[in-house]
Amino acid sequence: MNFSKExxxxxxxxxxxxxxxxxxxxxxxxxxxxxFIHSILKKDEIDLNLGIYDMEEVPLGVALEDxxxxxxxxxxxxxxxxxxxxxxxDKGKPKFEHDIKWFENYLIKPSATTIFVIFAPYExxxxxxxxxxxxxxxxxxxETPILSEKEMRSYLKTTIENEEFKxxxxxxxxxxxxxxxxxxxxxxxxxKLLLYGQENKxxxxxxxxxxxxxxxxxxxxxxxxxxxxKKVGLALELYHDLLLQKEDPIKINxxxxxxxxxxxxxxxxxxxxxxxxxxAKILKVHPYRIKxxxxxxxxxxxxxxxxxxxxxxxTEYRLKTGQGEKNMQFxxxxxxxxxxxxxx
Numbered sequence: 001m002n003f004s005k006e007x008x009x010x011x012x013x014x015x016x017x018x019x020x021x022x023x024x025x026x027x028x029x030x031x032x033x034x035x036f037i038h039s040i041l042k043k044d045e046i047d048l049n050l051g052i053y054d055m056e057e058v059p060l061g062v063a064l065e066d067x068x069x070x071x072x073x074x075x076x077x078x079x080x081x082x083x084x085x086x087x088x089x090d091k092g093k094p095k096f097e098h099d100i101k102w103f104e105n106y107l108i109k110p111s112a113t114t115i116f117v118i119f120a121p122y123e124x125x126x127x128x129x130x131x132x133x134x135x136x137x138x139x140x141x142x143e144t145p146i147l148s149e150k151e152m153r154s155y156l157k158t159t160i161e162n163e164e165f166k167x168x169x170x171x172x173x174x175x176x177x178x179x180x181x182x183x184x185x186x187x188x189x190x191x192k193l194l195l196y197g198q199e200n201k202x203x204x205x206x207x208x209x210x211x212x213x214x215x216x217x218x219x220x221x222x223x224x225x226x227x228x229x230k231k232v233g234l235a236l237e238l239y240h241d242l243l244l245q246k247e248d249p250i251k252i253n254x255x256x257x258x259x260x261x262x263x264x265x266x267x268x269x270x271x272x273x274x275x276x277x278x279x280a281k282i283l284k285v286h287p288y289r290i291k292x293x294x295x296x297x298x299x300x301x302x303x304x305x306x307x308x309x310x311x312x313x314x315t316e317y318r319l320k321t322g323q324g325e326k327n328m329q330f331x332x333x334x335x336x337x338x339x340x341x342x343x344x
Contacts, residue, residue: 003028006142010039016140017110019117022125023144027184029119032142033080040078040115048072052080060086060098064106067114077114084118087135089126100131107138149181149288156186160203163194167203174205178212181288216247220255221292224263227256227308228300230338239330249326250319253312260309263297266290267305311337 053063067079086098125132179186192211193203226235269279280287315333
């Protein structure tokens with residue numbers, strides 16, 4: 001990935017006429033956009049010489065017309081094109097007729113005073129298209145893919161070190177878990193930890209636990225863990241906490257069911273010899289979720305997981321058909337499961 005290298009070039013005024021930002025990592029895309037704007041334009045030039053065009057809202061010709069205009073009271077214009085769906089294999093009918101021929105001509109002979117930046121938030125372009133090939137030939141390509149867990153950990157550690165902070169191993173692992181190993185989530189949460197630990201320049205596990213809010217899905221992951229381990233008291237306490245937060249019993253049950261379905265699928269695929277990466281691709285799930293699922297389901301047999309899953313399906317049926325008091329259905333499921341099944 002050439003992201004850091006190209007961002008450094010921009011900051012030292014080594015700038016090309018055309019860029020393609022290709023990838024789905026929202027944090028890197030945001031950093032790239034901010035770097036382009038503040039490296040190419042002075043603060044008082046932004047209103048006059050920056051044009052941003054969403055290709056799902058306006059025709060390409062509007063952006064190209066702007067790109068061919070001379071700068072106002074400055075040396076350069078910056079034209080940003082978002083969501084160029086016409087570069088992908090999407091077969092949906094576009095809202096507009098995009099002037100691809102004009103774009104081809106621009107790529108061959110770009111304006112000398114415009115920096116033309118295309119943000120394509122996709123995993124790949126359709127390389128069968130002539131325009132995609134021409135763009136890749138004439139543009140500087142900056143990749144912003146979703147980082148692997150290893151890459152995300154490395155990026156996060158480097159960021160913390162650059163802030164002259166230290167973080168305990170336990171705190172780091174909890175931070176990764178609570179942000180689902182997603183860089184965009186972690187980087188949006190990190191400022192809270194840096195502010196909290198400003199005095200000692202140290203991030204503790206307690207700080208992470210206190211400051212990083214658990215998502216509903218993460219709370220339900222804990223809930224499922226309590227159910228499987230037959231920790232009835234903790235399961236019911238957490239369930240009632242979620243009800244106090246105005247979470248709907250049907251929604252809670254649906255997410256629990258989805259998570260148990262994933263555990264069961266991972267169990268089956270692992271028994272068939274599939275590795276973590278292969279399972280993630282087959283199920284189209286983030287690799288870190290698969291890693292957690294493998295760790296989570298290891299002590300439990302396929303039968304225990306299947307029985308819990310089927311029990312939740314029955315609970316959902318009772319919830320949706322109004323059988324009994326709504327908030328009691330989960331409690332009945334937990335008590336029945338704890339009575340009937342043992343770990344293994």
